[in-house]
Amino acid sequence: xxxTGTVKxxxxxxIEVVAPKESECKSCALQDSCSNNSLKEGQTIFVNNTxxxxxxxxxxxxxxxxxxxxxxxxxxxxxxxxxxxxxxxGSILENIYKIKILNLKDFTxxxxxxxxxxxxxxVVKFLDAKEKPKSQTTRIISRTFLEEIPQNKSHxx
Numbered sequence: 001x002x003x004t005g006t007v008k009x010x011x012x013x014x015i016e017v018v019a020p021k022e023s024e025c026k027s028c029a030l031q032d033s034c035s036n037n038s039l040k041e042g043q044t045i046f047v048n049n050t051x052x053x054x055x056x057x058x059x060x061x062x063x064x065x066x067x068x069x070x071x072x073x074x075x076x077x078x079x080x081x082x083x084x085x086x087x088x089x090g091s092i093l094e095n096i097y098k099i100k101i102l103n104l105k106d107f108t109x110x111x112x113x114x115x116x117x118x119x120x121x122x123v124v125k126f127l128d129a130k131e132k133p134k135s136q137t138t139r140i141i142s143r144t145f146l147e148e149i150p151q152n153k154s155h156x157x
Contacts, residue, residue: 002062004141007053014133015049017061018042048136058142063135074127079120086116
C-alpha cells in the first residue's frame with residue numbers, strides 16, 4: 001500500500017510524515033461510512049527515511065499489507081484475546097469455585113474480564129513502544145526550498 005505526505009520532522013533514520021486523510025482512506029472499504037474526526041488534519045506516520053528526505057518535502061511512502069495486518073492484530077486482537085481469557089477465568093471462578101464479588105450474578109466474570117482487558121491494553125502499549133516502523137520512503141514527489149528574502153529591497157529596483 002502506498003501513501004503520500006509532508007515531512008514534519010526528522011528523528012534519526014526516521015521521518016515523521018503527515019499524510020492527508022485522503023491518502024490513507026483511498027483503499028479503505030469503509031471510507032464512505034467512516035466519521036473518524038481525529039484524521040481531519042491527517043495521520044502522523046513514522047517512516048524509514050531511505051531517500052534522504054528533508055523537512056517540508058512531499059514524499060511517497062510504502063508499507064506492506066502484512067505490516068498493516070500485524071498492527072491490526074496487535075491493536076484489536078490482543079485485547080480481544082485477553083478479554084476472552086478473562087471471561088473464561090472469571091466464569092470458572094464464579095461457577096465452579098463459587099467466588100462472587102458483591103454477590104451479583106456474573107459480576108465476578110465481568111470484573112475479571114475487565115482486569116484482563118486492562119492487562120491486554122498494557123501489553124499493546126508495550127508492543128507499540130517497542131515496535132520500529134517498517135514502512136519506507138520510495139521517492140520525493142516535490143521539495144520545498146526556503147530561500148531568504150532580502151531585507152533591503154532597494155537593490156531589486
